[in-house]
Amino acid sequence: MAKIQLNGKKISIRSNLSILDLLKKYKLHDRKVAIEHNGSIVAKSNYNKKFLKNKDRVEIVHFIGGG
């Protein structure tokens, strides 16, 4: 188990989860999103190469209405 902060909320995940696994867990893998992992942007091609560990911070953002 690992505890990470996802979009400001603390959640528990199983160890060795990749960013892609995390997106699949929330059914967001087909959505137009961008990801920041510990302050750095993760390129789409690295989603399955980046693994999450304890105390990591992840931000998943998308486009919303705005002026």
Add this chain to the structure above:
Amino acid sequence: MKKDIFKIANTKLRSRLIVGTGKYKNFVETAKAVQASGADMVTVAVRRINITDKKKPILTDFLNPKKITLLPNTAGCFSSFEALRTLRLAREMGGWKLVKLEVLGDKKTLLPNMIETVKTTKILVKEGFEVMVYCTDDPLLAKKLEDYGASAIMPLASPIGSGLGFQNKMNITLIIKNAKVPVIVDAGIGAPSDATLAMELGCDGVLINSAIAKANKPILMAKAFKDAVISGRNAFLAGRMKKNYFGSPSSPIKGLI
């Protein structure tokens, strides 16, 4: 007649009206208003996705990015750091480099922090972004932004969401006369007549959000703005008559009985 082309950096647009997608009741209303406005570019914000409510509809289900250019903005950012973070994420997400920068300086007035704005523009241009920059109506600062590589200058008419229209027509005119990149009035427009005035002054385009979204009938208002912008642009191209301080009869004097 020469074709009247509106181009920002490498993006060609059919409409000179750009609309925001905030403050609508729901996405259906947003999509209908965008369609009625005739805009082919809309601004969007970047925010955290709701991870707990998976069924919640999302904007891009209603606005097809293949048909409409989404212009990511940095609304709500009060520092260069936040604005850079937002736009870098936006570029990764969308895959395009045309963005709108706004760095706000004050929560009450939402006026831009020009020191941070100039600094951020420089960085973004260096990173290969095409930056449309929200700014005050100061002609010298507007020129500076252009010198630093801004792809469009977006001066305010009055504060964001105020609907107060033009407060300094002369400054906007000076910005237009000095600029080689498109000038798009970005904030404060309250009614279609303000948009017409912007276009008559020679602005290349206008960006409207609140004035459409906060109208009693947003979809009808979107259509009104579409017509207003076309009308103002045609008037600018036609060249208005000279102002006179005395009357000049419209009917011939000769042959009066």
